[in-house]
Amino acid sequence: MASHYGEHTRAIRAAAVAPRAGTPMRIPVYRASTYAFETSQEYAASLNGGGKYSYARIDSPNSDAFAAAVAALEGERVPGEVHGQGFASGMAAISTTLLALTRAGAHVVASRALYGNTYKLLDSLLRRFGVDVDFVDAGDPAAVRAALRAETALVYTETLSNPSMLVSDLPALAAAAHEAGALLVVDSTFASPVVCRPLEHGADVVLHSATKYLGGHSDATGGVAVARPELMDRIREARVDLGPHLAADEAFLLHRGLETLPLRVERQCATAAEFAAAVRRHPAVARVDHPSLPDHPGHELARKLFDSGPGGTRFGAVVTVTPRGGRDAGTAFADRLRLATVAPSLGGTHTLVSHVASTTHRQMSDATLRAAGIEPGAVRFSIGLEDPADLIADALRALDELPVKE
Ligand SMILES: Cc1ncc(COP(=O)(O)O)c(C=O)c1O
Incomplete structure (x- = not known):
């Protein structure tokens, strides 16, 4: 071609x-x-x-x-x-x-x-x-x-x-x-x-x-x-x-x-970067994994290997959010979301979430999960095509509702 x-x-x-x-x-x-x-x-x-x-x-x-x-x-x-x-x-x-x-x-x-x-x-x-x-x-x-x-x-x-x-x-x-x-x-x-x-x-x-x-x-x-x-x-x-x-x-x-494909993924990547930056600032969040964040271990490599579009470097459109409080906090967070839907899979038009340790990675023990860089409370967001502000508001509200953990 x-x-x-x-x-x-x-x-x-x-x-x-x-x-x-x-x-x-x-x-x-x-x-x-x-x-x-x-x-x-x-x-x-x-x-x-x-x-x-x-x-x-x-x-x-x-x-x-x-x-x-x-x-x-x-x-x-x-x-x-x-x-x-x-x-x-x-x-x-x-x-x-x-x-x-x-x-x-x-x-x-x-x-x-x-x-x-x-x-x-x-x-x-x-x-x-x-x-x-x-x-x-x-x-x-x-x-x-x-x-x-x-x-x-x-x-x-x-x-x-x-x-x-x-x-x-x-x-x-x-x-x-x-x-x-x-x-x-x-x-x-x-x-x-x-x-x-x-x-x-x-x-x-x-x-x-x-x-x-x-x-x-x-x-x-x-x-x-x-x-x-x-x-x-x-x-x-x-x-x-x-x-x-x-x-x-x-x-x-x-x-x-x-x-x-390019239209969807460009938009999903841009929303994911905005979502990752906003959610990370919430006090109930222990960790956010997305290569757009400058302290993510893949940030520099992604800038070298990945394409850019109107929204800057495309860092992918999956964002993993780990709230404070371990495994239970992860499921509580996922269940409190209203716009993002609890469902398997990723990459579609709707934002989907899954509690990683009990679903996609259930085959791994907590020790194997940690060796793979995954906390037992991690919640994976597959960012869809909704308006970024709506997705961010939904996640911040769900985080506000979590029981306070030190
Ligand atoms: C990275 C990755 N590879 C492969 C698969 C398997 O794909 P399928 O469900 O179409 O068999 C998945 C499914 O979630 C995946 O996330």
């Missing part, structure tokens, strides 16, 4: 078919599990890379169109070809990629600050299949380097970690991984290509839960992986064997969401 276009133009073009008179401006939903052929020969050829659709678990027009659009956004400034593949969920993209790129006896160096299900997948299921995993502080490239071994197949991290918003030093991690002959695999769900494009910083595979910012409306579940063709072929082969392909209806909605 032509790189002289601005980000909004690129997003619109990536999400649409080239306009031709009399043809639909949208790719229709191909709600078909199976496709017909003229001859058996033609059918057989399609299974050997013949370029025709045959069966929806293998490939489908809607999934392909969506994944190609994400690949265009992630890979726009990367030399050479970049391909994408659609998955039934973010976890489907993550698990399939990990299974495709490891084998019994392989070693993985993973960030300690990962989404709970990813952490569990690495710590439990992958170990059962003979993959050894070391969890390290991915904000410390020296720790990552020290953990690398001859058998290390990949380094795994998140651009922005869930929920502490730690920023991975992607260029340093890529250099360390590549020196050891390993790949760098990055879950960039929290950043989206509007904040950061890890392939530009040396990553080999970028993964997303498309359920979040890419779709953006909390109405479709999906995942996507983006990589150069030879790596993508390995991941696609595992996807076809394992079966978690993206369904056509979901792909259609996720694809449509891409058109407004």
